Amino acid sequence: VYTLYYSPGTASLVVHWMLIEIGAPFALKLVDFEVNGQKHPDYLKLNPNGTVPTLIVDGAPRYESAALALMLAERHPNAGFAPSVDDRDARAAYLQWTVHLANALMPAFRRWFYADEIAGPDAAEAVKAHARLAIEAAFDRIDARLAETGAYLAGDQLTAVDFLATMLARWSRNMPKPANQWPNVARFLATMTARPTWKAVHDREGIEVWPAA
Numbered sequence: 540v541y542t543l544y545y546s547p548g549t550a551s552l553v554v555h556w557m558l559i560e561i562g563a564p565f566a567l568k569l570v571d572f573e574v575n576g577q578k579h580p581d582y583l584k585l586n587p588n589g590t591v592p593t594l595i596v597d598g599a600p601r602y603e604s605a606a607l608a609l610m611l612a613e614r615h616p617n618a619g620f621a622p623s624v625d626d627r628d629a630r631a632a633y634l635q636w637t638v639h640l641a642n643a644l645m646p647a648f649r650r651w652f653y654a655d656e657i658a659g660p661d662a663a664e665a666v667k668a669h670a671r672l673a674i675e676a677a678f679d680r681i682d683a684r685l686a687e688t689g690a691y692l693a694g695d696q697l698t699a700v701d702f703l704a705t706m707l708a709r710w711s712r713n714m715p716k717p718a719n720q721w722p723n724v725a726r727f728l729a730t731m732t733a734r735p736t737w738k739a740v741h742d743r744e745g746i747e748v749w750p751a752a
């Protein structure tokens with residue numbers, strides 16, 4: 540049984556969503572951002588970064604949403620969410636896009652949502668303008684990749700990286716250019732968000748489903 544420390548709609552959503560997809564038993568623990576629960580000493584013992592998600596796996600706390608997505612895919616091979624190591628093209632693309640999303644797109648969203656962190660509130664507008672360019676450039680590249688495969692990020696097979704990409708696309712929903720304004724991303728999102736588990740994870744977290752039906 541896994542235990543997921545989460546906050547609604549945040550980086551924990553990809554892990555929550557995949558747990559539902561896989562059908563693995565899990566417990567949820569809400570980390571209340573209103574009271575800064577993510578910085579509580581007890582929580583910092585689990586995840587010294589003071590962020591969500593944290594997933595308890597065989598009694599050990601694990602973190603980093605992209606790593607957790609890859610790990611769940613590996614631990615539950617029957618779900619088919621990781622390309623086989625023998626499928627070299629798909630495997631390379633799977634790893635490349637997972638790391639790219641975690642390394643380029645997620646930090647840009649961090650700057651967008653936590654613009655004060657970089658250089659204080661006075662610089663927030665400039666930080667956001669820069670973050671917006673980085674996020675839109677990332678979706679340009681994702682769109683081109685999805686045009687190339689005609690299906691998913693790693694190729695024909697739906698894999699963990701697609702759940703990660705969908706969560707990140709959701710984060711753009713209130714931005715000047717939401718991710719579903721890129722045509723190939725829109726086609727991909729239509730497929731991903733039609734999965735019944737997409738609505739299920741929103742219901743479990745008590746948040747509005749995007750895009751609205």
Ligand SMILES: N[C@@H](CCC(=O)N[C@@H](CS)C(=O)NCC(=O)O)C(=O)O
Binds near residue numbers: 551590591592603645
């Ligand atoms: N690289 C981390 C990022 C985690 C992260 O920044 N989570 C945000 C929510 S999306 C958070 O916990 N924010 C609360 C805070 O920083 O105090 C991951 O992917 O797990």
